[in-house]
Amino acid sequence: MMKRSFMINDFDQALSNYAELIVHVGLNMQAGQRLVIQAPIQAASLVRQVTASAYKTGVRFVDVLWQDDMVTLARYRFAPRDSFDEFPFYLAKGLEEYAQNGDAFLKVYAEDPDLLKDQDTSLIALAHKTAATYLKTYAQYEMSDYFNWCVASAPIASWAAKVFPDLKEKECIEKLWRTIFEVCHLNQPDPVSAWKSHIQGLNARGDYLNQKAYSAVRFRAPGTDLTVGLPEGHLWISGQTVARNGVPFVANIPTEEVFTLPHKDRTEGVVTATRPLSIAGTLLEDFSLTFEKGRVVKYSVPKNEAALRELIETDEGAHHLGEVSLVPNSSPISKSGILFYNALFDENAACHVALGKAYKKTLKGGESLSEEEFGVAGGNDSLYHVDFMIGSGKTDVDGIRANGQVEAVLRSGEWAFEV
DSSP states (O other): OOOOOOOGGGHHHHHHHHHHHIIIIISOOOTTOEEEEEEEGGGHHHHHHHHHHHHHHTOSEEEEEEEOHHHHHHHHHHSOGGGTTOOOHHHHHHHHHHHHTTOEEEEEOOOOTTTTTTSOHHHHHHHHHHHHHHTHHHHHHHHTTSSOEEEEOOOOHHHHHHHSTTSOHHHHHHHHHHHHHHHTTTTSSSHHHHHHHHHHHHHHHHHHHHHHTOSEEEEEETTEEEEEEOOTTBOOBOSEEEOTTSOEEESBSSOOOEEEOOOTTOEEEEEEOSSOEEETTEEEOSOEEEEETTEEEEEEOSSOHHHHHHHHTSOGGGGSEEEEEEOOTTSHHHHTTOOOSOHHHHTTSSOEEEEEOOOGGGBTTGGGSOHHHHHHHTOOOOSOEEEEEOOOTTOEEEEEOTTSOEEEEEETTEEOSOO
């Protein structure tokens, strides 16, 4: 069946379809649930559509927590320097209460990649560590899938201008909207059916890798020769999972990955990022990390070294990997040829790894383990979980069996096996 391309007068329908996809596939909202939405104020058009769709589904209450880059920037420019260890305690407790109740969460992730480029990196690190500390309990609920949750996105002017610097503001926002619709498979006659088929394909990849039960995966590419050890009982997971409240959901829209947890002490070699990482409003490009016995022992970045150092030095867990993910180079995001400067999209354009906390669900029986037991099994713990991209069309990935046998998993960035 031929794809249908959107013209400008299709925008309202496309936005409505996007909201429906988020509510019915991403979140899979259930009647009687409450929904918490965290979003930039510039994403109001999408938030309103999602809210309406959620209420039509039978949702009891939608709570919107608005965010604004300019308010964030004002804090770094004018707030007292000794105030960056403060955080709204009520917010942390409120999110925990929603989580404990099994309510749903949507994060509309869109920010200016260069927002804090001229600000004090030590203050940025302190503010983010403070937030992570206060939100640690909520983050544990989220990473343990106590509830159905989803991360999606919507254009904001500063981000769109970064992605399409040669276009005027209105044009670049419009183009970014069109691109998001396309990579989220909304150019299909029946987007919901297309997504179900897409998820089935990802699940089949995960099943294949779980049957193989590799002891390690090795990445080779220009600037990269990295072997990531995998713990016994690791699970490859794809786009859809089932929350502890019994609701199947898709955590990321878009999603193109199949991922698992590395053994925190068994990563060896060097890896070079293939796409920029926007972290706390600072852009890190062309950086490399060297691992020994699972730990970062050396790092290099042409500029903004302080931001990378602050990330890695957050805690001991930030020195180790918490995720390894496989994504084919032919994913729609990669084929778009666009650098998004946004991890939600860029991580689904390329294989990636994450520094920091691992998902317990990626280990058999992991969700029943204490933090100490999870660590003994090879799982990593940290205040942070930060993905960065390491794949490209020049990336080869091998699976290594326990007996040393080596099998092709990706060649030149594409799957090397059929399902």
